[in-house]
Amino acid sequence: MTPKIARFLAQHPATPCLVLDIDRVEANFRALMHALPQARIYYAVKANPAAPVLERLVGLGSQFDAASFEEVSACLAAGAAPEAISFGNTIKKVSAIAAAHQAGVSLFAFDSIEELEKLARHAPGARVYCRIRVENEGADWPLSRKFGTTVESARALMLRAGEMGLDPYGLSFHVGSQQTTTAAYELAVARVAMLFTDLRDAGVNIRMMNLGGGFPVRYRDEVPEIDRFGDAIMDAMTAHFGNALPEMLIEPGRFIVGDAGVIAAEVVLVSRRDAGDPLRWVYLDIGRFGGLAETEGEAIKYRFTTPHDGGPTGPVAIAGPTCDGADILYEKTPYRMPLALTSGDRVELHATGAYVTTYASQRFNGFAPLAEHYV
Numbered sequence: 001m002t003p004k005i006a007r008f009l010a011q012h013p014a015t016p017c018l019v020l021d022i023d024r025v026e027a028n029f030r031a032l033m034h035a036l037p038q039a040r041i042y043y044a045v046k047a048n049p050a051a052p053v054l055e056r057l058v059g060l061g062s063q064f065d066a067a068s069f070e071e072v073s074a075c076l077a078a079g080a081a082p083e084a085i086s087f088g089n090t091i092k093k094v095s096a097i098a099a100a101h102q103a104g105v106s107l108f109a110f111d112s113i114e115e116l117e118k119l120a121r122h123a124p125g126a127r128v129y130c131r132i133r134v135e136n137e138g139a140d141w142p143l144s145r146k147f148g149t150t151v152e153s154a155r156a157l158m159l160r161a162g163e164m165g166l167d168p169y170g171l172s173f174h175v176g177s178q179q180t181t182t183a184a185y186e187l188a189v190a191r192v193a194m195l196f197t198d199l200r201d202a203g204v205n206i207r208m209m210n211l212g213g214g215f216p217v218r219y220r221d222e223v224p225e226i227d228r229f230g231d232a233i234m235d236a237m238t239a240h241f242g243n244a245l246p247e248m249l250i251e252p253g254r255f256i257v258g259d260a261g262v263i264a265a266e267v268v269l270v271s272r273r274d275a276g277d278p279l280r281w282v283y284l285d286i287g288r289f290g291g292l293a294e295t296e297g298e299a300i301k302y303r304f305t306t307p308h309d310g311g312p313t314g315p316v317a318i319a320g321p322t323c324d325g326a327d328i329l330y331e332k333t334p335y336r337m338p339l340a341l342t343s344g345d346r347v348e349l350h351a352t353g354a355y356v357t358t359y360a361s362q363r364f365n366g367f368a369p370l371a372e373h374y375v
């Protein structure tokens with residue numbers, strides 16, 4: 001926790017709330033820029049679209065990966081130039097394509113002939129890039145099946161794009177979010193680089209490789225340092241392209257904002273489902289529907305602190321406050337919490353700056369959405 005966040009929490013703001021340190025966002029952006037100086041950073045807005053985050057990133061010269069016209073608008077409102085925005089969702093409403101094109105956005109993703117036809121019609125002349133499906137092994141929050149196409153079909157689509165009056169600008173992939181292995185990038189680069197060279201040989205004026213996001217944040221477990229990802233990516237790129245490197249883009253979301261945020265929550269109840277059961281259930285005033293959607297399948301394992309840390313602990317299951325059976329954060333993952341923990345205690349959930357505020361439901365059981373404080 002940063003000193004700014006600690007100071008803010010010392011004032012006991014109402015829970016549940018997210019407190020996010022914008023200076024940490026800046027530090028993360030700079031660390032990534034340092035790890036991969038050859039790449040242009042397109043922040044994936046969905047990770048946390050709050051205006052203070054976007055505004056700080058605009059000031060740092062970041063560019064933006066938007067998934068909807070609403071996200072495009074949020075970037076423009078934060079001061080981003082339309083040329084700094086990539087419309088990176090491969091599934092876009094026609095009205096959103098037209099509105100983004102009208103606003104001056106000229107970079108769009110696709111992974112199907114149907115989407116390419118929509119782009120040719122509603123964003124004529126735009127730069128387009130095709131998303132390739134790659135392995136998501138090693139990712140705690142995979143994205144694989146829903147997006148991307150095969151190398152063979154990407155080749156045909158990129159050739160078609162030029163014939164349709166679009167600019168066949170590049171290729172992209174995403175190795176899955178919270179990707180904990182550098183090998184995932186190496187494998188993906190190898191796969192996509194081959195197609196890149198092949199398309200160049202076929203006369204396509206392809207210039208860009210978009211390496212997506214996925215860079216991990218430290219939750220309970222250690223993850224490799226960001227420099228290790230940078231080195232692995234640059235080694236793979238130079239192995240395949242030598243000195244003729246294409247333009248490189250990255251789309252980090254989680255890495256930029258994840259460890260900048262802390263959630264403060266209140267313990268609503270600590271109880272045992274069965275008398276004598278060593279397992280206690282800890283119910284918090286935030287759960288799956290309060291924004292902790294990435295606990296689905298216990299995929300993302302947040303780190304907790306409590307006022308009784310250091311004292312004796314016992315096994316716990318951790319759940320949210322709603323009347324829904326799915327509102328369990330952790331039941332299989334072995335979590336332990338202090339035996340002294342009791343209702344009314346405040347706990348902190350660390351590295352919760354990414355993918356939380358946007359997942360919060362509106363008023364399930366009447367609970368207000370997560371409060372957000374940017375400091």
Ligand SMILES: *Cc1c(COP(=O)(O)O)cnc(C)c1O
Binds near residue numbers: 046089
């Ligand atoms: C979600 C997403 C990202 C960001 O992924 P992280 O794992 O948060 O870095 C980047 N690009 C695309 C296309 C995405 O959908």
